[in-house]
Amino acid sequence: DAKTTQPPSMDCAEGRAANLPCNHSTISGNEYVYWYRQIHSQGPQYIIHGLKNNETNEMASLIITEDRKSSTLILPHATLRDTAVYYCIVRVAGDNAGGTSYGKLTFGQGTILTVHP
């Protein structure tokens, strides 16, 4: 799986958008970009994923550049509860037959996002 690079830490004011960048310059054509976060003392939580199109769900938006070498996770209105470590992971989705995902996740060091009042 391709390697990702993220800033070690970021700050954001409550109510503002948090934009978390991720570089994945060696990404392959069949590799997806996944974002997870880990709030203190909890297991990682899935946020969003995408292949090449921008994606949005109830938690966040994912913007992937046209060359797919970088992406940005956007939390549109950050709250104090969004303080967490955010992991950008690139991996092949595996055998998609039947919607089953295979393979493993390789975690980097992530970005510590601190949302302050």
Next chain:
Amino acid sequence: SAVISQKPSRDICQRGTSLTIQCQVDSQVTMMFWYRQQPGQSLTLIATANQGSEATYESGFVIDKFPISRPNLTFSTLTVSNMSPEDSSIYLCSVSVTGRYYGYTFGSGTRLTVV
């Protein structure tokens, strides 16, 4: 998505002893994964456990130290054997889920302290 129950949530153990961590899923899953998270570090994959076959261990992890069982499609155990203080970590299980987003669900982890 799947719901994972992981037990115990935390434990303090004496060096030289062993601890078995249980991971129960509320639905049948093909693959289960065990991770270790040392203090202040990211997650590191220990092994992948498929039902009906031997677990596949990552580099640096061996079966004698971290034996894994996977008796059915909803349950797995990880044993941390002959513990030393360096084994003090959070151990997490994870499963791949069937669904539109091909995501993974994680348990809340077992916080192990070896004294």
